[in-house]
Amino acid sequence: MQAILPRLTAMKFAIALFAPPHAPSSRRALRFAEAVLAGGHEIARLFFYQDAVHLASSLPVSAQDELDLPAAWRAFVQDHQLDAVVCIAAALRRGVLNDEEAQRYARASHNLEAPWELSGLGQLHEAAQDADRLICFGGD
């Protein structure tokens, strides 16, 4: 059986997010990313910048009957073992820290763990150069 989409048309996507979890674009970005994989394409990297770093925090609490977008993103990244990079400078500024950074800056706790990785803006450029398409969500 041949796949519905021949491999020839498969593309590699870099996806960048800029808006906070409650912004509609952050939910749309997740649906888009799901559709990318469902369509037989590849996600080279997810990059979380500006207020989108809050999506990687393990602390937001949603009401039971509301969509928990940070949890949905975490599950999506984990299930598909995606490369999900959070900009370290933007994250530190907004109080999103992993254990290592919390120790470095003598903070009492951390709120970022695997599957998220803290790294620099070079990772955004590298992904944009490497992918067939860069798709941005939540820019101004």
Added chain:
Amino acid sequence: MAKSLLLICRRSPWSGPGAREALDVALAGGAFDLPISLLFLDDGVFQLQPGQQPAAVQQKDLTANLQALPLFGVEALYVARADLERRGLSAEHLSLPVTPVEDAALAALLNQHDLVITL
């Protein structure tokens, strides 16, 4: 060959970290020798206004970041002329040498680049 990136800066300088973070994207790209262009659009044109006093609002001067752009190889700087004029600014009196672009030419500028990020 590396893909070219047009970074569109729409945030006014003291409205939050957005303006600074957009410039950081440009500087990081420049550090990797990537072909980066900047377009100041809408309230982003306020970043180019000379004589700002960021200390009055306890902010760090953004001018230093702007002036670092050429040092990082980011020399293609554009500003939407109509957005300057709507805000009472003049292309002749800006803190950085930028090329004014007419509204009608903006689409062509976007089309010249492989990638576009708007912040």
